[in-house]
Amino acid sequence: MQIVDRRLNPGGKSLANRQRFLRRAKDMIRDAVRNTAGERSLKDMERGGEVSIPASGVKEPRFHRDAGGFREHVLPGNKEYVEGDTIPRPRGGGGGGNEGSPDGEGEDAFRFALTQDEFLDLFLEDLELPELAKKRVVEGDASGVRRAGFATQGSPANLALGRTMRNAMSRRLALRRPKPQELEELEEALRLAEENDPAEAEALRGRIGVLRQRAMRIPYIDPIDVRYRQFEPAPKPIARAVMFCLMDVSGSMTEGMKDLAKRFYLLLHLFLKRRYKQVEVVFIRHTHEAKEVDEETFFRSPETGGTVVSTAFEEMIKVMEARYSPADWNIYVAQASDGDNTSADNDRTAHLLADRVLPASQYFAYLEVGREDDGGPIGFMPRETELWRTYGRLRTVEPRLAMRKVRHRKDIYPVFRDLFRKGAVEAQKA
Template sequence: MVNIVDRRLNPKDKSLANRQRFIGRARRQILDAVRDVSARRKVADIGQGGEEISIPADGLQEPGFRKGSDKGLRRHVVPGNKQYVAGDAIPRPEGGQGQGGRGGSPQGEGEDAFQFTVSRDEFLDLFFENLELPDLVCTQLTKVKHHGLQRAGYSVSGSPSNLNLARTMRNSLSRRLALKRPRREETRALDEEIDRLERSGKDPERLRALIRLREEQVVRAKRIPYIDPIDLRYNRFDPVPKPISQAVMFCLMDVSGSMTEDMKDLAKRFFMLLYLFLQRRYQHVDIVFIRHTHIAQEVDEDTFFYSRETGGTLVSPALEEMERVLRERYDPADWNIYAAQASDGDNTPADNPAVVDLMESVILPVCRYFAYIEVAEERGWEMTTDLWQVYERLVKAGRPLAMRKVKSRADIFPVFRDLFTPVELRR
């Protein structure tokens, strides 16, 4: 006698909840590890596939009372004797392993690092934990219809998948009680008695009465169904309009000849993070990529991240291009506008007044937040650039502008977090 069951179609990831608990517990260590990894990877690989990380095991041990292995007397019985006879002395094996038959702790614990793989989603979630776009406001309710569903009691109609069994059965039971539908036990008892009377042949009067009663019961049971359509109750869901925030992020990158490959790499890394972050966290965020040399153009993401270009440096065309796009597609009344700019800070001095003017009169007044990243050579001169000076003046005037310098890959992630951590969460 055997029962064969196919369980392959059962839900997978039974231990997902345990995994989440584990990741929650190891959050701090994992975050550190993720940061290291992000500095090591190639631009194109960030956010692709899972990631193997290794974290220190503190806080993750599962201790227990154990006998130590460095004190006292032990005996080991091991197989495979080749040359020893009783009384031989053997030098202690190196590292304590092998000979002892203790085979390491089965849990693989100890002070070693703990290695495991996090999935892409987990990786990115950790990566962008607690980050958000500053000062996002709901601007549009009318144009885009976005509905969410909300539980709203029960209804008498609905799709079978929403059937509420408990309610339905409760109604059915109360209706059956109220209408005195004969219960199965009663019917069975009646049947038994009829049977008994028929066999014994005694009391035909009562037998007839019982048979009549039985027939009535059958009719009654037929008339009063076990479950009637009026018993049915369904979970009801109401659509609720959900406010959404429309936002657009302008990514401005300097790709002129003054930027070395390393600097471009840093800038691209920054934008890659920004891009992943927005994609992951905000469904309704448009992203506009603008790159510029002495001329500026709006490009798609592939061109932005992967193509090469050189030329002279002018910043104002990029801002003009941004202004053009704004005017054509993104009305500041309907959209939250953000911008991030990366540059080495070079600008033709004659262009600076134009930049200030554009920023002050057009760009900054409509922007919720403007982040400026200045990339520099790792061992470059510590000097303030033209653009930095220009922007510094704007910051002093209380504009929504944030500026940071990035010198190495390792800076990217902290600067990024710094720029997008909400004020409440900053330490």
């Protein structure tokens, strides 16, 4: 059987050459893809497109003729390297064009177009939901296969050699096919009889002839012995999980802060949609009151008001008790806020988080967004917010609670990756 790949090459170019280039320049392309998180608009976050990598990184090694002969070199020494040291490749960026760099050196950029699937695979590589436990599993899509016995017809690749040989042996034993050892013993007896007893030798020749004819009529392996493994589609068991997205949209959240929070949630939504088909997402927005909303409202609806964080937890607990029992579901929570809260609500927020939310959750990620100028002058220690202090006391005893701060678009992806990288909870415990 021959399998012919008739898929069209993208852009009229060689698919094999494209895949080889992606493998060879994967590290540079991946870094370029991740650097675009702070530059793209929200609606373009998941699309493919062009990325720029240093042109020097795409050069292929080649053989060339040596000048030949004997040459002597006198090389100056240095204080940094000794023989055997490995010098890392410089991580260049830079853009193309005709303008020179200030020091007289420059590097052109090589632009490479990625499809949406290639872009997302590189963008979300090595991420996972921490502590995903198989509580009560459900049957997922028919994305796997399972053994379904044996068949008398099938592909040579699925030949069940062990079962075929057992069938052949059973048939040979049932039909009493002569064994090779039995024929060898008779032939040895015939050799001795030919020297001493011609009558016995004649009888042995007849018996040997009968056994050989019988062996020819009963083959060692017959087509009726052959068996092929049979497979059928089978749904894979999937652990059920739900992600609660809690976003502060109160009046203290500026448009820049909301943009950072939305970028974080958009990355999270892309990650869940790409990697986990059966993970449900619950969107909750809150000011002084909280409400479960749909995806469109969560990302685009304008809203303002006071800040009472406990209302978001109360709404989450209400939804969880109604639809997502912790005994059956893996509960994940991602909260984004500027850290402000009504002073009278801090104790209740801490109580709900410590006694109701964290015990039911596999992982709780808190992202605190701020203004770009919140850092203050050099040597200035920024003020810790109400929520940061409240959550910080719980983090010392609860490794499933992760806290990060972000103030710039360019920091969104590194922070997101830090929160959902493989082994995030183990790193917190350590």
